[in-house]
Amino acid sequence: MKKISRRQFLGMTTKAGAATMFAGIFAPSASSMLGLGGVAEAATKKIKPFNFAVLTDAHLYDIADHKFDHILEKAVADVNSIKPRPDFVLYAGDLGQSGKKAELVKGKKILDKLKMPYKIIPGEHDYYLDMGKAWRKLFGDEHWSFNHNGVHFIGMNSILVPDFWTLKKLTPKERMHMMEELECHNCGAWGVGEKQLNWLARDVKRVSPDTPVVIMTHSPLWDYYPRWNFQTYDAPEIREILRKFDKVISIHGHVHQVVYNEIDNMRSCGLLSTSWPWPYPPVELEYPHIKQRRADPGDFEDGLGGHDIALNADFDAIVHWREFSDLLPDNIKKGLKV
Amino acid sequence: MKKVRKISFTAAASVIVVSSALIVASMAQAKPPRSETQVAQERAALMTAVAKGDDLWHSAKLGNNGLACANCHPDGSASNVHTWPKFQTNLGKVGTLREMINWCIAVPMQGRILESDSEEMIAMEAYATYTHRGVAIAPAKDEQHPAVPVVSGPGYPRH
Ligand SMILES: [Fe+2]
Ligand SMILES: [Fe+2]
Numbered sequence: 001m002k003k004i005s006r007r008q009f010l011g012m013t014t015k016a017g018a019a020t021m022f023a024g025i026f027a028p029s030a031s032s033m034l035g036l037g038g039v040a041e042a043a044t045k046k047i048k049p050f051n052f053a054v055l056t057d058a059h060l061y062d063i064a065d066h067k068f069d070h071i072l073e074k075a076v077a078d079v080n081s082i083k084p085r086p087d088f089v090l091y092a093g094d095l096g097q098s099g100k101k102a103e104l105v106k107g108k109k110i111l112d113k114l115k116m117p118y119k120i121i122p123g124e125h126d127y128y129l130d131m132g133k134a135w136r137k138l139f140g141d142e143h144w145s146f147n148h149n150g151v152h153f154i155g156m157n158s159i160l161v162p163d164f165w166t167l168k169k170l171t172p173k174e175r176m177h178m179m180e181e182l183e184c185h186n187c188g189a190w191g192v193g194e195k196q197l198n199w200l201a202r203d204v205k206r207v208s209p210d211t212p213v214v215i216m217t218h219s220p221l222w223d224y225y226p227r228w229n230f231q232t233y234d235a236p237e238i239r240e241i242l243r244k245f246d247k248v249i250s251i252h253g254h255v256h257q258v259v260y261n262e263i264d265n266m267r268s269c270g271l272l273s274t275s276w277p278w279p280y281p282p283v284e285l286e287y288p289h290i291k292q293r294r295a296d297p298g299d300f301e302d303g304l305g306g307h308d309i310a311l312n313a314d315f316d317a318i319v320h321w322r323e324f325s326d327l328l329p330d331n332i333k334k335g336l337k338v
Numbered sequence: 339m340k341k342v343r344k345i346s347f348t349a350a351a352s353v354i355v356v357s358s359a360l361i362v363a364s365m366a367q368a369k370p371p372r373s374e375t376q377v378a379q380e381r382a383a384l385m386t387a388v389a390k391g392d393d394l395w396h397s398a399k400l401g402n403n404g405l406a407c408a409n410c411h412p413d414g415s416a417s418n419v420h421t422w423p424k425f426q427t428n429l430g431k432v433g434t435l436r437e438m439i440n441w442c443i444a445v446p447m448q449g450r451i452l453e454s455d456s457e458e459m460i461a462m463e464a465y466a467t468y469t470h471r472g473v474a475i476a477p478a479k480d481e482q483h484p485a486v487p488v489v490s491g492p493g494y495p496r497h
Contacts, residue, residue, distance in 0.1 A: 061404040097404060181396055182412040185491050227488055228412060276409055279416035282484035294482045297410075297446065298428035 047150035047212060051310035053079040056092035056253030057273030059125060062102040067300055071274045072110050075306040078322060080115045082308050087148060088116050092253030092271055093123025093218035099176045101134040108138050119144065123218040123253060124159040128179040129172050143196050145203050151212045151311060154203065158217035158232045161190045182228045189226055190219065191233035201241050212315035213248045220252045222261050222268055225281035230255055239266055249317055249338055258321050260290035267338045269319050277303030290336060293327040303327050384464065389496050391465025394458055401447025413493060414469030414485040421478035435463060468494055
């Protein structure tokens with residue numbers, strides 16, 4: 001309660017004091033420094049409505065004609081069929097399964113069939129064989145931001161763990177193998193790390209608090225079930241940096257399921273995979289009605305799919321889990337207003 | 339089993355009352371309280387099976403497409419061991435946990451099924467069951483059940 005009023009107070013002072021300055025003196029320098037186009041526009045708090053798609057967690061194997069290849073292909077075709085056509089696609093990590101270059105190359109080949117541009121971040125399965133080398137070569141930076149129609153988009157690598165392999169003299173393959181297990185109990189909790197926190201603070205410094213923000217990470221930015229790294233250890237710091245914004249929408253992969261949470265100004269949505277659905281962990285959900293039903297093990301597409309997220313002028317988002325089968329409860333079948 | 343044995347002991351006791359001290363002695367020997375060492379050994383044997391099952395559960399070697407049981411069932415979750423036997427749609431009948439494990443190996447994992455009484459299968463069952471210790475045996479509901487939360491480590495004593 002206390003925190004909310006503090007945020008509102010800050011938001012008000014910034015708005016009242018800076019709105020004209022943004023439009024006048026500060027806007028050009030701020031936008032050129034950040035390479036942004038939308039700072040002044042966003043200060044009016046209106047965005048140009050659009051929609052974007054999200055895919056994640058394909059877990060491709062270096063095996064020809066693998067069933068997961070076909071599921072990702074199906075999801076890509078599904079995104080291409082969305083009307084109105086999404087302006088772009090975000091991919092939330094775990095494109096490969098064992099961090100092999102061949103898996104990532106195969107994944108890129110399939111993603112390149114998208115009819116719109118896409119931005120991607122790594123998951124733990126993409127990373128721990130060569131510490132992201134192949135991934136970076138194919139996809140570039142592990143963190144980035146851009147502005148679109150007045151919304152500030154951020155992507156970060158949230159799967160960085162402290163070194164557990166050097167002392168144990170593990171080979172890259174052994175390290176990767178351990179990270180491949182969801183319940184790896186010797187790998188430690190992961191996060192974005194100090195470097196990215198500093199980058200984030202710099203990135204949003206000149207973005208006005210009434211700018212709508214969408215942040216994508218592989219893991220949730222809240223403590224869901226740390227045992228399975230359904231968490232990001234420095235999420236509190238991330239939330240604090242983003243606290244000045246009126247509303248932040250967080251989307252994350254890794255959980256392979258529909259899940260939702262709200263903390264302060266952040267609304268978090270868990271995403272469907274295109275490989276297998278994870279079970280819900282043994283904790284109580286804050287929003288138990290935003291949950292998918294149990295999947296049929298005999299149907300390999302059950303519980304899987306992609307996402308379409310539509311934003312209106314007031315930054316109301318309609319998050320649409322496009323589940324291939326029929327596992328969504330009625331209340332979110334047509335999308336969830338976030 | 340227990341009941342039958344009890345009856346025969348009673349019978350033995352009442353009919354051959356006077357008979358030999360030998361029987362009495364052998365009866366005492368048949369059921370001495372298990373020593374702590376013995377209990378520890380038996381428990382260790384179970385934990386060895388659980389550990390073996392854990393390794394198999396996380397191994398892609400049972401299948402042929404890279405998948406392991408743990409891909410979909412981390413910490414033994416969503417295996418609902420406490421609900422078997424039950425009618426399982428994909429088995430088309432009332433089946434057992436072992437049959438379901440074999441179905442998973444054969445279909446989603448595209449592997450070769452295990453002998454139902456093999457050491458491997460028993461180990462897998464030991465692991466899956468151990469992850470649900472304390473959960474009440476109950477008929478299946480139409481939802482997945484989480485396993486017992488694991489606080490740290492593998493979730494059982496392992497050396
Ligand atoms: Fe994943
Ligand atoms: Fe992941």
